[in-house]
Amino acid sequence: MRVKVCGITRLEDALLAEELGAYALGFVLAPGSKRRILPEAARRISEALGPFVVRVGVFRDQPPGEVLRLMERARLQVAQLHGEEPPEWALAVGRFFPVIKAFALEGPAKAAWADYPAWALLLDGKLPGSGKPYPREWAQPLLKTGKRVILAGGITPENLGEVLALRPYALDLASGVEAAPGVKDPEKLRALFARLRGL
Numbered sequence: 001m002r003v004k005v006c007g008i009t010r011l012e013d014a015l016l017a018e019e020l021g022a023y024a025l026g027f028v029l030a031p032g033s034k035r036r037i038l039p040e041a042a043r044r045i046s047e048a049l050g051p052f053v054v055r056v057g058v059f060r061d062q063p064p065g066e067v068l069r070l071m072e073r074a075r076l077q078v079a080q081l082h083g084e085e086p087p088e089w090a091l092a093v094g095r096f097f098p099v100i101k102a103f104a105l106e107g108p109a110k111a112a113w114a115d116y117p118a119w120a121l122l123l124d125g126k127l128p129g130s131g132k133p134y135p136r137e138w139a140q141p142l143l144k145t146g147k148r149v150i151l152a153g154g155i156t157p158e159n160l161g162e163v164l165a166l167r168p169y170a171l172d173l174a175s176g177v178e179a180a181p182g183v184k185d186p187e188k189l190r191a192l193f194a195r196l197r198g199l
């Protein structure tokens, strides 16, 4: 299973996640986040990683020009739009970087979201990065469309089985493997990848 570890702010966390087998690492460049990282700090981490781990920038309601500037400054590879961005913004960013579009669930996902112009769609709870899960069956209408769907929102090493059962394209975790916002817990990271190998 592809796993993105999000909310990276420290080099040691990034290197451990890479070593354990993370497919992608997320750097939150959205204002107001308790996991926000400056683009220069994200760049230093990005440049220390090997070539086979995807560097994702996470944005919320930032116009395409700002997203593209930050992506370049931080040397990231995929843009995750986590707000109410109109499709035109994703198209503008998508001319330069693959886009992941996140949707906040307050009820069942809408199959029509599959038409949003993005490489993959991400389903999160109402409050991004809050660690609060939603009823997992809410993901089904979008999963059934055949679009690449990434599941996020309150995933932990303990509840991994219930999200894996839905057979998403990938999983995305922030708080479930943290000791504090922006600080990963090495034991939780190890538990996550050990469980993934065992399931």
Ligand SMILES: O=C(O)c1ccccc1N[C@@H]1O[C@H](COP(=O)(O)O)[C@@H](O)[C@H]1O
Pocket: 006, 007, 026, 028, 030, 033, 034, 035, 036, 058, 059, 060, 080, 082, 102, 122, 124, 128, 129, 130, 131, 132, 152, 153, 154, 155, 172, 173, 174, 175, 176
């Ligand atoms: O983590 C944040 O602070 C954040 C801020 C703004 C947009 C997205 C954010 N995080 C995303 O939230 C989910 C993970 O949430 P959880 O903590 O595992 O419940 C993931 O998609 C992050 O990219």
